[in-house]
Amino acid sequence: MKSISHLLNLFLLIAFGFSSCEKAxxxxxxxxxxxxxxxxxxxxxxxxxxPDEYINEARNKLHIAYQHTSHGTHVSYGMFGLPDYKSGDETRFAITNNNPQFDKLDFRDNAMASYAEAGVDASDLSRNETAFIQASRNYLDDPDNSEINVVMWSWCNIAGHDVAANYIPGMQTLVNEYGESGSKIGFGEGQRGNSVTFIFMTGHANKGDNVGDGKPKNQADLIINYCNEYNFYCLDYYGIDTHDMDGNYWEDAGDDGNSSAGGDFYADWQSKHSIGDGYFESRSSPGGSVTYGAHNSQHITANRKAYAMWYILASIAGWE
Structure with a gap:
């Protein structure tokens, strides 16, 4: 009987162990x-x-890996153009692209696609809904990327994707592994010293087709609600695409600040202002050629997403 009791206890311990791992x-x-x-x-x-101290802290301490395709250029092109906006911005918002330099934000554009598993497309979040998870791991586990402490992935078209089952749990898995106190943070074998802040992102608006199950607004609500509940950072593409400069919401707006009801509100606003006084020109690289963000006919969309990104970075660096 004693041996049976020991076997039963052993079975219960093993079962509890599996249960605990599954819960983790x-x-x-x-x-x-x-x-x-x-x-x-x-x-x-x-x-x-x-305050300057938080912009300076972000510029000097954060190392960002960003992966995207066309729509994701709204962030990078905006950030690359911002230093040429007003006097002092060339220092305050100094940035590099895959070329780290002293006293400039270390930004690594399109950094992670090449780290995807063989035969898997991880160009953005829309190509393969879960490819970003392993691509991020492979990238962050590479000693060449040990300085990276911020990661962000962009959607192409978020419509029709299973955000609740794939994107949100995938991001949470990466947070659990590489975030502060994550299982892969430390100095043991297979660990890295620097923890990582992951920035969530909503998807761009689709003109006249934003509302309903699996569509941009509904997907954005899922992501934003999760980030608000669990204290995560999120760059809200959808919200920026669908609100004009006065804060009016245009539910039918597309990704170019264009609405059947509200008109071309970003292009109209730009036409009433001038370069250096109301908006700046987006650029393809730091100091590079002037260009709009992909699928845009104006600079305001990329301007606003650059503002939002710098706000997040300053917050990560300790502001508020």
């Missing part, structure tokens, strides 16, 4: 701090209100 896989480790950078944040007034 599903565990939600919240962020320490988070913010949804939406249309209320994506403005020059808000950007200029951030």
């Amino acid at each position: 896989d599903d565990e939600i480790i919240p962020g320490k701090k988070g913010v949804v950078a939406d249309h209320t944040i994506a403005s020059e007034i808000i950007l200029r209100s951030i």
Whole structure:
């Protein structure tokens, strides 16, 4: 009887161990701090209100890996153009692209696609809904990328994707592994010293087709609600695409600030202002050629997404 009792206890311990491991896989480790950078944040007034010490801290301490295809250029082209906007911006918002330099933001554009598993397309979040998870791991586990402490992935078209089952759990898995106190953070074998902040992103708007199951607004609501509940950072593409400069919401808007009801509100606003006084020209690289963000006919979309990104970076660096 004693041997049977020992066997039963051993079985229960093993069963409990498996149960505990399974629970750990599903565990939600919240962020320490988070913010949804939406249309209320994506403005020059808000950007200029951030104290220099936090912009400087972000510029010198953060190392960003960003992966995207066409729509993702709204962030990078905006950030590359911002240093040429106003006097002092060339220093305050100095940035590099895959070429780290002293006193400039270390930004590594299209950094992670090549780290995908063989035969898997991880160009953005839309090509293969879960490819970003292993591509991020492979990238962050490479000693050449040990400095990276911020990671962001962009959607192409978010419509029709299973955000609740793939994107959100995938991001949470990466947070659990590489976030502060994550299982892969430390100095043991297979670990890295620098923890990583992961920035969530909503998808761009689709003109006249934003509302309904699996469509941009509904997907954005899922992501934003999760980030608000668990304190994660989020760059809200959808909110910026669908709100004009006065804060009016145009539910039918597309990714170019264009609405059947509200008109071409970003192009109209740009036409009433001038370069250096109201907006700046987006660029393909730091100091590179002037260009609009992909699928845009104006600079305002990329301007606003650059403002939102810098707000997030300043917050990561300790602001508010």
